[in-house]
Amino acid sequence: MRSLQPSSPTALVWAALALLAVAPSLPAATGAQDRHVAPGARAVQQQQQHQHQAPAASAETVELGDMTVPDVELVDQDGRAVLFYTDLVAGKMVAINFIFTTCTTICPPMGANFGRLQRALGDRFGTEVSLISVSVDPLVDTPPRLKAWGEQFGAGPGWTLVTGAKPQVDDLLKALGVFTPDKLDHSPTLLVGNDRTGRWTRAHGLASPDTLAELIVSMLEPDRPTPAPVAPPAADQSGGGHR
Amino acid sequence: MNERVVPAAALAAALAAATLASSSLAGQAPLGDEQRRGRRLYTTGAPASGAPIVAVMGEGDVEVPATVLPCASCHGHDGRGNPEGGVTPADVTWDALTKPYDTARSDGRRRPPYGRELLARAIREGVDSGGAPLDPTMPRYRMSDADLADLVSYLEVIGTVSDPGVGEDTLTIGVVLPAADEALAADEAGGMGAAVRAVLHAYFSEVNRRGGLYGREIELELVAPPATADPDRRAAAVAELVEAAQPFAIGTAFLAGADAEIGALAKELQIPVVGAIGLYPDTAFPLNRYVFHLYAGMVEQGEALAAFAAARFPAESRAAAIVHAGADRSRQVAAAMAARLEEEGINGILRREVADHEQQAAAQLAAELRDAGTAAVFFAGNGAAAIGLLEAGAGMGWEPLLFMAGSSAGGDLFAAPASADGRIFLSFPAFPTDRTEVAMLEYRSLLEAYALPPAYQSMQLTALASARLLVEGLARSGRDLSREKLVTALEGVYAFETGLMPPISYGPNRRIGALGAYVVGVDLQAGSLGPTVEWVPLR
Numbered sequence: 001m002r003s004l005q006p007s008s009p010t011a012l013v014w015a016a017l018a019l020l021a022v023a024p025s026l027p028a029a030t031g032a033q034d035r036h037v038a039p040g041a042r043a044v045q046q047q048q049q050h051q052h053q054a055p056a057a058s059a060e061t062v063e064l065g066d067m068t069v070p071d072v073e074l075v076d077q078d079g080r081a082v083l084f085y086t087d088l089v090a091g092k093m094v095a096i097n098f099i100f101t102t103c104t105t106i107c108p109p110m111g112a113n114f115g116r117l118q119r120a121l122g123d124r125f126g127t128e129v130s131l132i133s134v135s136v137d138p139l140v141d142t143p144p145r146l147k148a149w150g151e152q153f154g155a156g157p158g159w160t161l162v163t164g165a166k167p168q169v170d171d172l173l174k175a176l177g178v179f180t181p182d183k184l185d186h187s188p189t190l191l192v193g194n195d196r197t198g199r200w201t202r203a204h205g206l207a208s209p210d211t212l213a214e215l216i217v218s219m220l221e222p223d224r225p226t227p228a229p230v231a232p233p234a235a236d237q238s239g240g241g242h243r
Numbered sequence: 244m245n246e247r248v249v250p251a252a253a254l255a256a257a258l259a260a261a262t263l264a265s266s267s268l269a270g271q272a273p274l275g276d277e278q279r280r281g282r283r284l285y286t287t288g289a290p291a292s293g294a295p296i297v298a299v300m301g302e303g304d305v306e307v308p309a310t311v312l313p314c315a316s317c318h319g320h321d322g323r324g325n326p327e328g329g330v331t332p333a334d335v336t337w338d339a340l341t342k343p344y345d346t347a348r349s350d351g352r353r354r355p356p357y358g359r360e361l362l363a364r365a366i367r368e369g370v371d372s373g374g375a376p377l378d379p380t381m382p383r384y385r386m387s388d389a390d391l392a393d394l395v396s397y398l399e400v401i402g403t404v405s406d407p408g409v410g411e412d413t414l415t416i417g418v419v420l421p422a423a424d425e426a427l428a429a430d431e432a433g434g435m436g437a438a439v440r441a442v443l444h445a446y447f448s449e450v451n452r453r454g455g456l457y458g459r460e461i462e463l464e465l466v467a468p469p470a471t472a473d474p475d476r477r478a479a480a481v482a483e484l485v486e487a488a489q490p491f492a493i494g495t496a497f498l499a500g501a502d503a504e505i506g507a508l509a510k511e512l513q514i515p516v517v518g519a520i521g522l523y524p525d526t527a528f529p530l531n532r533y534v535f536h537l538y539a540g541m542v543e544q545g546e547a548l549a550a551f552a553a554a555r556f557p558a559e560s561r562a563a564a565i566v567h568a569g570a571d572r573s574r575q576v577a578a579a580m581a582a583r584l585e586e587e588g589i590n591g592i593l594r595r596e597v598a599d600h601e602q603q604a605a606a607q608l609a610a611e612l613r614d615a616g617t618a619a620v621f622f623a624g625n626g627a628a629a630i631g632l633l634e635a636g637a638g639m640g641w642e643p644l645l646f647m648a649g650s651s652a653g654g655d656l657f658a659a660p661a662s663a664d665g666r667i668f669l670s671f672p673a674f675p676t677d678r679t680e681v682a683m684l685e686y687r688s689l690l691e692a693y694a695l696p697p698a699y700q701s702m703q704l705t706a707l708a709s710a711r712l713l714v715e716g717l718a719r720s721g722r723d724l725s726r727e728k729l730v731t732a733l734e735g736v737y738a739f740e741t742g743l744m745p746p747i748s749y750g751p752n753r754r755i756g757a758l759g760a761y762v763v764g765v766d767l768q769a770g771s772l773g774p775t776v777e778w779v780p781l782r
Contacts, residue, residue, distance in 0.1 A: 113305060140751045144527075184327050
């Protein structure tokens with residue numbers, strides 16, 4: 001909690017709610033990705049945790065915090081093939097949200113949040129910190145569609161939006177603990193991680209950009225413990241949604 | 244059936260009228276001016292006038308244009324709310340908001356009834372009727388008093404009014420007839436416009452005779468914009484039709500060069516155009532959701548030619564040149580051809596511009612291409628210019644393959660030098676081989692039953708195909724009809740057979756029904772097309 005350094009009454013509310021709302025540890029990865037890993041291979045990968053893995057037909061896996069995540073091939077908003085871990089996460093500090101472009105309720109606010117978070121991060125954005133939006137609807141979200149979506153929110157270099165083949169994207173979402181069978185049920189989770197320190201945490205994708213920036217900056221420093229997750233932005237104590 | 248022809252003289256004021264409601268003209272229009280402006284604001288986030296509306300989120304420093312977060316996005320076109328990701332947007336229909344007793348929000352907190360003032364406060368300040376903060380996912384909207392008044396007026400009726408053109412037992416559909424001479428457009432007996440109007444009249448009369456769609460008879464409101472070179476004037480004519488007749492959707496629409504202008508109008512007015520026919524469909528992202536094109540345009544045909552050539556003539560394609568006219572559109576087609584060739588692994592081919600009707604320039608270009616060893620020419624320009632190049636080449640023993648769009652080539656290409664026989668390939672978005680016996684039988688029986696003028700057959704068949712598409716979309720949408728439902732239903736159309744053109748498919752990212760083109764050989768000796776007839780699908 002000390003790393004949050006709440007700067008406003010609302011931030012205090014979030015900090016308090018953090019204790020109630022989201023368990024600090026990440027859910028154990030589901031069994032879905034196990035088929036990508038030969039029993040012997042995992043030990044090797046754990047040793048070489050943060051080294052680059054050569055792309056393979058069946059994705060290699062890496063350990064991110066206590067998640068075991070396949071290094072799946074994805075496509076970014078400019079149509080370039082990228083490996084999730086190798087190209088987007090390895091050696092970086094990242095914040096990842098999960099969106100789809102036909103999502104009408106929570107995704108546009110999350111997009112607006114990322115747009116504002118770019119500014120809140122200042123010089124660190126694009127250099128020390130990258131933002132990633134992963135589509136949870138890869139069948140519809142083509143690269144040009146993602147690009148147009150990001151442009152609405154002023155996406156700059158350093159904010160990568162990715163889609164891909166549905167099986168690969170689903171494997172990734174399962175490994176990150178954010179998969180839902182119905183995309184309409186997907187939650188506004190934000191995954192924040194520093195691959196250099198191996199620390200990962202979860203925040204609410206609709207939390208205030210300044211709070212998220214504070215969380216991210218606090219995780220840049222290697223000697224701090226993993227901070228508590230950031231809870232949803234609640235205007236009152238009820239926690240439920242009502243618009 | 245109501246049929247209207249808008250004379251050219253009436254068009255001047257049409258653009259000005261486009262945004263100002265004139266509901267009194269329409270008779271059946273369900274909304275007043277304020278409500279109509281409010282409806283547009285609710286669905287698009289765009290203000291009726293003046294400063295853009297801003298959505299403010301969180302603690303006040305996340306600001307985005309309201310067009311990104313319009314009301315309808317969360318609360319739905321019917322005002323009842325789209326629950327998603329654990330957020331349950333409030334039901335904002337007037338009945339739900341104004342129940343005369345305390346009601347529970349979805350988070351359990353109770354609130355007193357809303358009225359106009361309290362609702363306006365909620366929208367601007369993010370507090371509910373009891374003064375408690377709304378869920379932080381609800382932005383606060385910065386807008387003018389007038390815009391807010393419009394919006395609240397619409398919220399008083401949201402969910403209780405149908406989209407325009409939807410009556411109890413009628414459904415009004417607009418039609419944009421093909422460009423024709425102004426004299427012919429007004430002439431009941433002749434011209435393309437009359438031929439298309441006649442076949443649509445016959446087809447929908449049959450639909451209505453069989454009971455219409457879910458108990459509603461289709462009423463057509465037609466506009467025949469004059470054959471003017473000015474696309475804005477054509478779009479203005481369509482805007483005037485929409486304002487005056489308040490159609491639910493536009494069915495058949497011959498865009499005739501006003502693709503961009505009519506497309507923008509459809510997006511602005513949020514009116515579906517089902518079965519648009521034009522040479523340059525706008526498929527850029529963010530997608531114009533409202534315009535459903537039938538055929539591939541010139542750009543897509545250029546891609547199909549490149550894909551065909553790379554597969555059928557790989558050696559010649561590697562030694563190809565792209566020759567285009569000076570117009571922006573021609574450059575766009577040339578760029579698409581080059582991009583497609585690159586996808587096929589063919590890089591760095593020559594690209595040259597050619598001026599029309601300049602024999603000397605044609606001879607120079609032919610010599611240059613001959614010397615460069617060019618074996619195939621992808622041509623984005625008119626047929627006469629292509630022939631000029633082929634003739635100049637034939638004179639110096641240079642006989643390349645030629646690939647170009649059939650609609651640009653016209654009949655001119657049959658005058659190509661005899662040495663080009665079997666070496667010319669044209670693209671067509673549809674071809675007579677698409678026409679099934681059953682569909683043609685039905686067409687002929689319409690001709691007979693309604694004594695149609697037997698003219699402009701391919702235009703009539705295209706119009707029929709678009710009419711069938713519209714009926715399919717309406718059938719999928721159901722009795723409880725809305726424009727959004729029609730758009731969504733059409734996005735689900737897959738491999739729909741009209742029997743008159745290639746199968747039609749749409750999707751969330753796709754607005755060209757028959758996405759591909761025929762590539763057809765030219766038999767100069769016989770003066771006919773063939774024998775090669777190959778459908779090249781795209782993407």
